Amino acid sequence: MSGTCGVILAGGLSRRMGGGDKGLLELGGLSLMERVRDRLAPQVEAMALNANGDPARFAELGLPVVADSVEGFAGPLAGVLAGLDWAAGQGATHIVTAAADTPFFPRDLADRLRTAAESSGQPIALAATPDPERGLARHPTFGYWPVALREDLRRALAEGTRKVVAWTDRHGTAAARFDCAGHDPFFNVNTPEDMIRAKEILKEGAA
Structure with a gap:
């Protein structure tokens, strides 16, 4: 395979939801993860779930589950690395990542991330939305990542890098702008409270 794979990032601890797998919470008859899967699947050639612990609890998703290779819940970058390692085995050149708790992300996410990277000549692209204070606010769990940088990322994680933008900014990162309508x-x-709001968005048909 050549091209782009999708990776759903679900390796967090979900402390604000009381722990457990918040991606398995139901929203309108489907789990959050199922909604993310169904949005991402048409945009990529193959897909995997990055999650830690017993993979059997995600069996209904029908996706391969790849765990972090970095111990101690090292954050989203560890999930990106797990996804890159899996994608390398698929023969892919890039991955697009999406967070497991974000059910309404754009249906053209992958194309716009790829276009942002290619048009700017940067190896990585992150989604961004307008922000009154910063101009653009980046969303580092929604990115376009080259498999070619996975060994560099592995070294950075081994050296203690945890913040996504601390690593991406070393390599040059494009911003794919998405407006909020x-x-x-x-x-x-x-x-x-966020789940209540998600149900309202779904009911409004705005997603």
């Missing part, structure tokens, strides 16, 4: 497309479910 009605709701933030990268709205994520962190708390019970």
Whole structure:
């Protein structure tokens, strides 16, 4: 295979939801992860789930589960590395990542990330939305990542790098801008209150 694989990032601890797998929480008859899977699948050639612990709990998703190779819940970069390692085995050149708790992300995410990287000549692209204070706010769990940089990322993690942008900015990173019409497309479910809002967005048909 050549091309782009998708990786759903679900390796976090979900502390604000009381722990457990918040991606398995139901929203409108489907789990959050199922909604993320169904949005990402048409955009990529193959897909995997990055999660730690017993993979059997995700069997209904029908996806290969790849765990972090870095111990101690090292954050999203560890999930990106796990995805890159898996994609290398598929013969892919890039991955697109999406967070498991963000059910309304754009249906053209992969194409726009790829276009942003290619048009700017940068190896990595991150999704971004307008922000009144910063101009653009980047969403580092929604990115376009080259498999060719996986050994560099492995070294960075071994050296203690944990913040996504601390690594991406070393290599040059494009911003793929997504405007917010009605709701933030990268709205994520962190708390019970967020789940209430997600149900409202779904009911409004805005997603």
